[in-house]
Structures are given as C-alpha cells and as structure tokens.
Amino acid sequence: MATVQTLPRKQLGMLLRDRRKALGMDQDEIATALGKNKKQVIKIESGAARLSETELETILDLLQVHGRQRETIADIGRHARARKPRAANRPYARLLPPSFLRVADMETEASHIYSYAPGIVPVPLQAPGYMQAIFSGDLWFQSEEEVTSRIRFRQERQTRVLQLADPKTLEIVFTSDALAAGPDDRDIMCEQLRHLLTIQSEHPSISIQVMEPKGVRNPAPDGGLTLLSFETAEPEIAFMPPVYGPSSYVEDRQSLDTLFQIFRRTQQLALDVEATTRYLKAKLREYGS
Structure with missing residues (x-):
C-alpha cells in the first residue's frame, strides 16, 4: 500500500x-x-x-x-x-507548530499558488501601508511588538514568494471591495494600487484579477482559499482561513478538485488581467484626484 x-x-x-x-x-x-x-x-x-x-x-x-x-x-x-485522521479537514496548527512558519515554507516550496480572497488583498500582494492598516484594526493583538512582528513576517513571506531566481506562478483573484477607501484611507489605497500595478509589470508569472464581491453567481462570496501545487499540474493542498485562529487544510483529491473548480469559477467571473489593470489605474486616478 x-x-x-x-x-x-x-x-x-x-x-x-x-x-x-x-x-x-x-x-x-x-x-x-x-x-x-x-x-x-x-x-x-x-x-x-x-x-x-x-x-x-x-x-x-x-x-x-x-x-x-x-x-x-x-x-x-x-x-x-x-x-x-478520517477527517480531511483539520487545523494545521495542531500538527505543525508554529503554524504560520509552516505555511510560509509550503508557499516557498510550491511551484504554483492559486488564491482567492473576498474583501482583502491577498498577503503576497499587500503593500506596507495596507498591512499596517489591517493590523491596526485587529482587536486581539496585545502589543505593538506583536503587530510589528506580524508585519515583518508577511513581508518575509512576500520576499520568499516573489523574489526568486526561478519565479513561481501565482494566479490571484480578489474582490473589488478590498480596494474601497474612505477619505482617511486614500493615501494607503493609492500606495496599494501602485504596488499592484508594479507587481503586474515586473512579474509576468503573476496574474491578478478583480471581481465584484457579491452576486448569485459567485461560488465563494464569504470565504477565501489558497491552493498549492508542487511541480505538478494539479493542486496538492489547500488552505482556508477562518475569521480567527488557524486555517484548515484539505489534501484529499475530491475536495481539492472541488475547491479548484470554485477557484476557476471566480477567475471566469472576474475581470481579465488587462481589464483589471485598467480598473486599478482608474481607481488610482479616482483616489489620487
């Protein structure tokens, strides 16, 4: 066997x-x-x-x-x-402490990353100001030191994923409300939009697509997912983050196939890469004016 x-x-x-x-x-x-x-x-x-x-x-x-x-x-x-275990889904942190480092290692090892995120720009694409704004709103962090540590960790994840001699392929979809900005957040969002446009121009192996957040056709309006492949054509593991606590991971073939179909559906519903670029530039003009 x-x-x-x-x-x-x-x-x-x-x-x-x-x-x-x-x-x-x-x-x-x-x-x-x-x-x-x-x-x-x-x-x-x-x-x-x-x-x-x-x-x-x-x-x-x-x-x-x-x-x-x-x-x-x-x-x-x-x-x-x-x-x-019989159950295919379980908190990976129980098996692989410290959990965040384990996920970062898996991302580094992966040859292909597929990611869908509703309402937030995914970690590999976040600008520094965007990260800071996210963590300043979190209520469960006990100290500024912890916030700083988490931001540095996210930046390290980005470096390990993006700045490689042999670039990995990333296919990323997120919803347009991730780029919403009030009057006090426009500078942060302008930095984020410029960051996304820079990634698009400097990393041809990364595709970025934006889609509308709600609608009866969206197969995942309220939950994100990340799928990883390791030198194969099919995803071999998937992570699904909750509101708080460790993600669950999925590794059985049937569940992976279903999640991959969901991801492909979000890509079909999203703007294509060129239309997304035009959308990002339009938002930058809107917030920069």
Whole structure:
C-alpha cells in the first residue's frame, strides 16, 4: 500500500532535502546510511514514504542536525508517522507548530499558488501601508511588538514568494471591495494600487484579477482559499482561513478538485488581467484626484 503524502510527511521530506543540499550531500549517502536504495530516499524527500523514529534519528545524525532544530524536525516526524485522521479537514496548527512558519515554507516550496480572497488583498500582494492598516484594526493583538512582528513576517513571506531566481506562478483573484477607501484611507489605497500595478509589470508569472464581491453567481462570496501545487499540474493542498485562529487544510483529491473548480469559477467571473489593470489605474486616478 502506498504511503499517503500528508502535510507533515511533505514538510519533513522538504526539511531533510534542504538540509542535505545545504551540506552538499547526495541522496546515495542517505540511502547508504539507511540501508535503502536511492528510490526510497527520493520517496522520503517527496513525502511519499514513512520514516521510523530510528531512521529519522540516523538521518539527523548524518545531517548534523542538533538543538532546537532537531527537536522541531523530530516533532514533525512524530506527526508524519501518525495515521491519517478520517477527517480531511483539520487545523494545521495542531500538527505543525508554529503554524504560520509552516505555511510560509509550503508557499516557498510550491511551484504554483492559486488564491482567492473576498474583501482583502491577498498577503503576497499587500503593500506596507495596507498591512499596517489591517493590523491596526485587529482587536486581539496585545502589543505593538506583536503587530510589528506580524508585519515583518508577511513581508518575509512576500520576499520568499516573489523574489526568486526561478519565479513561481501565482494566479490571484480578489474582490473589488478590498480596494474601497474612505477619505482617511486614500493615501494607503493609492500606495496599494501602485504596488499592484508594479507587481503586474515586473512579474509576468503573476496574474491578478478583480471581481465584484457579491452576486448569485459567485461560488465563494464569504470565504477565501489558497491552493498549492508542487511541480505538478494539479493542486496538492489547500488552505482556508477562518475569521480567527488557524486555517484548515484539505489534501484529499475530491475536495481539492472541488475547491479548484470554485477557484476557476471566480477567475471566469472576474475581470481579465488587462481589464483589471485598467480598473486599478482608474481607481488610482479616482483616489489620487
């Protein structure tokens, strides 16, 4: 029976592979240490094989992983060995603390990101002022230090997704109310609009589309979603953020196919990329006047 590629197994394989490459080691060295063949190591690094606790300890010794990093990877290994729960959807933070860092790692690893967001510009496209405005309105943050930390984290996510030698493909749809601005917010929104136009011009692998927020044809008027692909044509995992708390993730094929159909439907309903550019420029003229 084939091993299911759960999120913890994919994450574990990615971390082991990145550490191996950083040390300049090849997969044959891992295979020799484990008494396995290279094909089995490839499966381990892709998340398609389960590692026993002893095997993981052997690899960590070989890769010279110590201290907190070793504890973190060992914890992921425990989740990776666990049987997959019956429910396909569950808070990923229970499995992969700290949750935000895990999602950022998955975004970095993905070759293709699909994202739909109602009422807000998605994180990869947010300008600094837009981020600051979002967090200044949140009631559950306890200190300015936490707000600053979260903004820096979002900026780091953007860097890891956008500023790569081999750019990944992003297809992003968000609703037009994400760009609404009152008299006191026009400067913030002008910065955001310029930021979006700059991304469009400098990143040909990123498509941005705007759609109307409501309507009987919108398949997802009240909930966002992000789907990730990893060097394949189909999404392999999806995240759905709630109002508060950790996102849920989906990895079973039927649910992924359904969510991908929903995403494609939002693209069909949205303005195309060229029309979106014209829309953004018109809003910039409106707010800048």
